[in-house]
Amino acid sequence: MKKITALAIGFVSIIASTFSYADFQLKTFDGSCAQLAGKWNGKGHASNWMVDCNYHGIAIITMADETHFFFDVNVDKDSGSFVCPSHKEERLLGSCKNGNIDILTNYGTLTGSVGQNQAHASGRLNLLPGIGADVEIEISRG
Numbered sequence: 001m002k003k004i005t006a007l008a009i010g011f012v013s014i015i016a017s018t019f020s021y022a023d024f025q026l027k028t029f030d031g032s033c034a035q036l037a038g039k040w041n042g043k044g045h046a047s048n049w050m051v052d053c054n055y056h057g058i059a060i061i062t063m064a065d066e067t068h069f070f071f072d073v074n075v076d077k078d079s080g081s082f083v084c085p086s087h088k089e090e091r092l093l094g095s096c097k098n099g100n101i102d103i104l105t106n107y108g109t110l111t112g113s114v115g116q117n118q119a120h121a122s123g124r125l126n127l128l129p130g131i132g133a134d135v136e137i138e139i140s141r142g
Helices: 006-015
Strands: 022-028 038-047 052-063 068-079 087-097 100-105 108-114 118-128 131-141
Touching: 038 118, 108 131
Parallel strands: 022 108
Antiparallel strands: 022 100, 038 052, 038 131, 052 068, 068 087, 087 100, 108 118, 118 131
16 A cells, blocks of 8 residues: 655645645554654655656654644755756645544645655646646655
């Protein structure tokens, strides 16, 4: 089964900083939220007929309380279109209860599941009205 974590959300947020409003809804593999906190490393890819961009970065996930968390994301572009930002830092907010992760974003939809040490996410982001990009993200605990 594919895995995902909050870093994935951070990568997606960075890859597309001008998207329309949506929520990311993710699920932990074991129904727990305890494994989210810590440092995560990852890489991501966004593509469509006009954009093809590759990224790498890190995220630090800090639990604010039992159900709310922050991710501080720092992402750099490895290759791709000038449309994609070359560097981005951002703080995102989320909640996790009974293994269900919800993040309010301005970026698109993302689905996957969180493992203890690795994750995978995929989804579709809205770059501009009527223009979307497919996104794949792989991450691991760093």
